[in-house]
Amino acid sequence: MYNEPQTISKERQLYLKRQKRGKQKVLFWQIAILVLFLAVWEIAGQLGWIDTFILSQPSRILHTYANLTQNGILEHIGVTVYETLVGFVLGAALGTLLAIVLWWSGFISKVSEPYLVVLNSLPKIALGPVIIIWVGAGTSAIIVMALAISLIVTVLEMLNGFRSTNREHIKMARTFGASKHQIFTKIVFPGNIKTLFNSLKINIGLSLVGVIAGEFLVSKAGLGYLIVYGGQVFKLDLVMGSVIILSVVAALMYEAVVLLEKAVTRHYGR
Amino acid sequence: MEVLKVSGIGEKYQSQNGEVTALSNINFSVEQGEFMSIVGPSGCGKSTLLSIIAGLLKPTEGTITLNGKLVSGVSPQVGYMLQRDNLLEWRTILKNILFGLEIQKKLTPENIAYAEHLLKTYGLYEFKDKYPSQLSGGMRQRAALIRTLATNPDMLLLDEAFSALDFQTRLAVTDDVYTILKKENKTALMVTHDIPESISMSDRILVLTRRPGTVRNIHTITFDMEQRTPLACRSHIQFNTYFNTIWNELDVHV
Structure with a gap:
């Protein structure tokens, strides 16, 4: 035009x-x-x-991380990214699945509503000790932590999206005799790709929160571990540096989701 | 030949606050190739009646027969057009037009060829790989009509099908749709609150009373002209007479 x-x-x-x-x-x-x-x-x-001992200093941070491979920082980044991605994928998949169940059955959805509200407002970090006892102190506990933090938000976000699907679109499909299954796969789900990606964007951040919180509690590797370790031995250069790397990692993962969204919704409308 | 027969239809709504009688004892029929409209004061149950005829809603009383067969549930013989075009923005125009066939699991080569033929006839073929947002409002409405026609229904139901369009587009689209329906020799039943629109398009107009809706009168509309089009009807001398008659029957108070 x-x-x-x-x-x-x-x-x-x-x-x-x-x-x-x-x-x-x-x-x-x-x-x-x-x-x-x-x-x-x-x-x-x-x-x-x-006092650079307490506040650190850019040059000292740079010096600490000058040789990335030597102090194994790449490995720590790898561990954190791996745990986050596993938690993120599991959270998105399980959350979407649960949202589909709740969309499908009005009865289940009504029954579970108060539980969802309580679970949503509960600070999931409080479950940390329970998770460690149940799944063991290790990578799996960290992943479960990430999952716990991101799951309920995904369920609520997706369910809300499914429910606010354009009524007229659904009626149009029904006039052709569409079944509930067809309405979901051809109208509700494709109509909520935007919701899905919005929830993925929130999720990637929440999974990282869960992973860092989990690493604070149990880990032997990862950026969260480095931060806690640095704090315990009063090496603020290590703490500050890890926080900076963490923010870069978080931004990159978010950007990856944005790129994925662009690739998938390339055709949508414009 | 009678395509649609509505006999003794009544509808009651149940809600928390009580029972509402929306329609009571409605009887009429629509002939093959006819264009019929239903007008009535707002809230008289026009759209409810259309939903019942489409099989989307079960009536409390009465029966609907379509080509002699009792309607129970949505029938592939009926095509339904809603107020908005409801084109799915993630599908190309061609995919949108094949939507009904896809739902009814009738994506045979012949049916696809028929849909493409409709696209060609009505000037949308070159847009088949475009997305709905790239089309004008009038073209979108035409695409929605082709989506309905692609399943080859015997009867079309139009539920305020043009009221989402601006006035100029609306005049052009009604002409467009009218010509297409006549050319394809389709029977149509339209619900509208727009009296001029119903007069300009219909062979007969059914006037409903206020709630509970019943048939007040059925008018036969004829214009003394060779090639009838909605736009031409609007400037015809008989137009105002029909308008006044129907307006008085609607008994509108503000």
Whole structure:
């Protein structure tokens, strides 16, 4: 509809230029704030304004992590990412499955409602000791923790999406004689791809919360372990560095979900 | 020949606050190739009646027969058009048009060829691989009609099928749909609150009373012209006479 003509008018050129300038300005300040923050932190450390033993310092963090393979940081990242992905996939699959059951049967859904409300508001970390006793202190306990945190949210989010499917779409399918199964597979589920990805985006973060909490409690490896260990031996460089790496890992995993969404919904509408 | 026969239909709703009688003792029939409309004051149960005829809703009393057979549940002989086009935005136009056949498990090569033939005849073939959002409102409504026609129903039910469109598009789409239905020789029953629209399209108009809805009157609409189209009817001298008659019967108070 808005085909660019061969010759762009002066006003259009000016408009495009302004748009570009606006974007550049935002990006510049985003980077500038980060650089400024790191610079002030570093200089304050150098000049002795802050105690680098407690607050650490960019150069010390960099030094700690200068040789990534030597202190096994890659392995720690790998462990955390692995646990998060397993928890995430399990949470998404199980959560969606449960949501389908609840959508299908109004009776089960009504009966389980108070339980879901309680489980949803319960801080799942409180279940930590129980989980450790039940599944053992190890990777599986961490994965169960991630699952516990992300599962109920997924169920509620997906169920809500299924229930708010366009009524008219469902009626249209019914006028052709569609069965409940057909209504689900051809209208409700494909109509909720957006909901699914929204819930995946929330989930990837929640799974990471669960994994870190689990690693605080039981692990021998992983970023959560590094943070706890660093804190216990008062190596703040290790703690700060791990937190920074963790935020990068979290952002990358979120971005991966966004990319997946773009690939799947490429056709949808535009 | 009689396609649809509605006899003694009554409908009661049960709700927490009590019982509501929506329709009572409705009788009429629709002939092959006829275009019939149902008008009535809002809340008189027009759409409920259409849902009953489509087999989506069970009547409390009475029977519906379609080509002599009793209706129980949704019948593939009936096509239903809703207010919105309800095209699924994740499907291409072709896939949308084949939706009904897919649901009814009738995706045979002949049926697909017929659907494609309809697309070609009504100028949507070049858009078959596009998505609904890339089409204009009028084209979307036409695609929805083709989706209904693709299952080759004997009778079409139109439930306020044009009221979601803006006025100009609506005039064009009613002309479009009318021509298509006449060309395919389909029987149609339309529910609408728009009196001019019903006069411009119908061979007969059924006026319902306010709740509980019963048949107040059935008018035969004829225009003294060669090639009848909805748009031409609107400027015909008889149009206002019909309008006034029906308006008075609707007995609208504000």
